[in-house]
Amino acid sequence: GENVEQHPSTLSVQEGDSAVIKCTYSDSASNYFPWYKQELGKRPQLIIDIRSNVGEKKDQRIAVTLNKTAKHFSLHITETQPEDSAVYFCAAGSNDYKLSFGAGTTVTVRA
Amino acid sequence: DGGITQSPKYLFRKEGQNVTLSCEQNLNHDAMYWYRQDPGQGLRLIYYSQIVNDFQKGDIAEGYSVSREKKESFPLTVTSAQKNPTAFYLCASSIGQGHNQPQHFGDGTRLSIL
Numbered sequence: 001g002e003n004v005e006q007h008p009s010t011l012s013v014q015e016g017d018s019a020v021i022k023c024t025y026s027d028s029a030s031n032y033f034p035w036y037k038q039e040l041g042k043r044p045q046l047i048i049d050i051r052s053n054v055g056e057k058k059d060q061r062i063a064v065t066l067n068k069t070a071k072h073f074s075l076h077i078t079e080t081q082p083e084d085s086a087v088y089f090c091a092a093g094s095n096d097y098k099l100s101f102g103a104g105t106t107v108t109v110r111a
Numbered sequence: 112d113g114g115i116t117q118s119p120k121y122l123f124r125k126e127g128q129n130v131t132l133s134c135e136q137n138l139n140h141d142a143m144y145w146y147r148q149d150p151g152q153g154l155r156l157i158y159y160s161q162i163v164n165d166f167q168k169g170d171i172a173e174g175y176s177v178s179r180e181k182k183e184s185f186p187l188t189v190t191s192a193q194k195n196p197t198a199f200y201l202c203a204s205s206i207g208q209g210h211n212q213p214q215h216f217g218d219g220t221r222l223s224i225l
Contacts (some may be wrong), residue, residue, distance in 0.1 A: 001170065034213060043202070047213070093211040097142055098159060100156075
């Protein structure tokens with residue numbers, strides 16, 4: 001089955017700086033890569049996703065890049081704000097409806 | 112996402128007891144999923160269903176059972192065979208047409224052992 005590894009497990013950044021989270025996957029059949037944000041005690045919320053026919057996607061301060069050859073994808077958050085503090089999960093899926101999740105990255109934005 | 116409702120929010124199980132977690136969606140989604148979340152770990156798939164009256168085991172199905180008698184409902188039963196049931200349980204749904212679509216989550220149920 002698919003194995004997704006996520007790094008780092010914790011990330012502390014100064015407000016206004018950028019944050020980068022990296023994930024690798026093992027199954028070359030994976031073609032869908034969503035990112036979720038989960039605030040303490042709340043549900044995971046989809047923040048951005050990318051499919052394998054695209055190398056990069058951007059939505060305001062958030063961007064995701066995908067390198068299919070190397071089997072890794074990354075989340076970039078620019079101009080971080082205190083409300084960006086949360087746990088972020090990457091995931092990978094193919095055409096079988098299932099998603100495999102990374103272990104999560106706890107992001108803390110210092111004011 | 113207000114379209115997925117999980118209940119109860121907190122649940123306590125006694126030794127040897129089966130408990131059922133409810134998940135209802137009004138998004139007209141075909142696919143539904145159950146995940147388990149433990150501290151410091153990602154979400155692990157328990158069961159999923161692509162269509163009514165059909166479901167498949169995920170990565171950690173042992174000690175759990177599900178049913179999908181209605182499109183809107185996908186209840187999860189944690190049986191007494193699940194020896195370590197304490198966790199946060201999340202239900203999700205997606206359009207599920209042909210290939211992976213975004214999954215939308217409920218607020219979760221936190222299950223503890225008495």
